[in-house]
Amino acid sequence: LLAITIFIFVFVSILVVASWAFFERLSDEQLGNVRVVNIAGRQRMLSQQISKNVLLITSSENPADREQYAIALSDSLDLWQTSHDALRFGDESLNVSGENSDIVERLFAQIEPHYEAMLSAGRCLVGIVNEQPALSTACPSDDPNAYVDIILANEAEFLNGMNRIVFQYDEEFTTQIERFQSLNNIVLVISLGILVISFLFVFVPFSVRTQRLLRTLQASQQALIERDEQIVASEQATQQLARNLATVVELNSRVASILNVQQLLQDVVDLLKDRFNLYHVHVYLYDSVTSQLNLVAGSGYVGELMVAEKRSIALNNPNSIVARAGRSFQSVVVNDVSKAPDFLPHPLLPDTQSEFAIALMAREQLLGVLDIQSEQQNHFTPELIQVFEIAANQIATALNNATLFESLQRISTHEKVIGNINRSIEQASTVEDILQVTVRELGKALRVPYTAIELQLDTTPSDSK
Structure with a gap:
């Protein structure tokens, strides 16, 4: 019995540590995926901002205003290029791995010519405003309108391509979350199986032996004193366990939403x-x-x-x-x-x-x-309609991201419940404690208002068997 108890204790401990480390890593990956979706969505907004700035530059007759618009355009191009490179090749400062699926890579390859054309034209336009003559083949013209035409001509294709990339990211990350939930269910089933095995092969035999020992100790006063001490110790352990569980409940109640x-x-x-x-x-x-x-x-x-x-x-x-x-x-x-x-x-x-x-x-x-x-x-006007439709797409993306965050939070809470079940079982000292902890934690894990375990123990003395 001792060997079985030690084996189950070691196995449960390994399962708890391994599952915690695994799900912690997966949670970090999912948070990184959300960041990728946000950056990809921001690329569409930046492309619109670039188009807006180049139009302001060519329509403004005030040199000072043109310089300010050129500065804004240059900043947008820098952020646009940094984000694009991060999505394709990774960036540790942005916590983006750059590990894309073959489908996403093909989608990036489709928009790459439009991206390069817009980026090059934007750089050339900034150079013209700052009175830096086009001396290379990359900027063959000194006419700002030529570069404006290039940017506007490639903008729609870039936006459509980025839309497909964002939706592909969302589909892939949703699939990962579904696999994540399946793994959670598997861990829960394994944990429940360990509880059943522990109950049948450890705690039931232990209960039978304890009952025999108590009947023997009732013959002496010392046995009665020892029994009282065991009861006091059991009550203290139960109170300590209750305080620990109350702390866990309080911590869970203070968890706040990531997005408002x-x-x-x-x-x-x-x-x-x-x-x-x-x-x-x-x-x-x-x-x-x-x-x-x-x-x-x-x-x-x-x-x-x-x-x-x-x-x-x-x-x-x-x-x-x-x-x-x-x-x-x-x-x-x-x-x-x-x-x-x-x-x-x-x-x-x-x-x-x-x-x-x-x-x-x-x-x-x-x-x-x-x-x-x-x-x-x-x-x-048609221009305003286009702007507002882009704004609506951004709002829809934000709402969709909020749903993704909430899904990750629910998965994280599920992991905590599984961990609480395992840790609480490890801390229990008697059969009664084990049953109380099992019922309470199963009720929380399954989200049901009532949970019970029915036992039928054979109390016939061993001599009569």
């Missing part, structure tokens, strides 16, 4: 309203259970009032531009709401003249709708 989606959406709507001088901006999130679009963030004081109203729109509402965008998974532009039969007015926004609703999509699933309103008719 509400704050993110509020910052987005306020930024869009202020920078683009809009009448109003708000965001609806889609609830697939109720098929409702729920308002979660709105710009300014009016937005706060509308959120406080808990405003929601049914997805099948035929009299709502927002609902139409959600149903079609596309953008809906109405530059004159007086001519739109499905315009849904609100008393807090009486001056709305045009409206632009954009479906927030990720992996072909509806996340919500970004709704933008202006007090001017025909406000949403």
Whole structure:
């Protein structure tokens, strides 16, 4: 019995240490994967910023402004190049390994010509603004518009390629998470199997021997004293175990979310309203259970009032531009709401003249709708539409990343529960403690309100067998 006990103790200890180290490494890898998705998503934003800066340079007639725009363009190009190289070849300072699948490498190879063309043209344009003549074959022209045309001509292909890369990253990392969850389940099954084996081959025989010993010790006063001491020691051990478990529960209750989606959406709507001088901006999130679009963030004081109203729109509402965008998974532009039969007015926004609703999509699933309103008719030009659609893609990516973080947090919590089960079993000293710990920790691991273990022990004296 002692040899079996030692063997199980050593095996459980090895399993706990190995599983902890393995899952800790996998957790670090998943956090690195999230960073890769964020950097890849930022590349799309930087390409738009580069296009914006080159347009500002060529349209500005003030030399001082042109120099400032050139500085901004140079900074964007530096960050764009650094991020691109990190995604392809790795960068320890950014915690990016650069280990890409063959599919991702092929996608990068497809956008590489567009990336090189935009990068080279941007560098040449900065050189022209800074009065550095083009002396090499890389900058054959002194005409800024030539390089602007190159950047704009390659921008769309680069954006489409980066979209495919981001979605491919997301698909690959999601597959890794699913494998991660499968490993968690395997470890849980192994742990439960060890508990059953320990109970059948260690703790049951130990219980039988203890009962025999207690019957023998009842013959003397010293036996009674020793039994009392055992009871006191058992109570002290139980109290210490309870304090340890309370500490673990308190630590778990203080775990906070990594991302604040509400704050993110509020910052987005306020930024869009202020920078683009809009009448109003708000965001609806889609609830697939109720098929409702729920308002979660709105710009300014009016937005706060509308959120406080808990405003929601049914997805099948035929009299709502927002609902139409959600149903079609596309953008809906109405530059004159007086001519739109499905315009849904609100008393807090009486001056709305045009409206632009954009479906927030990720992996072909509806996340919500970004709704933008202006007090001017025909406000949403093709250029503005493109900018707002890019902003909507960024919002959708952020929401999708938040979901990925939450999934990682749930996996981490599951690992902690498994570790608590193993550690608690190791600290138990009696059969009663083992059963109490097993029931309590299984209830937590399985997330059920009630857990019980039924035992049937043969108490017939050995002499009668």
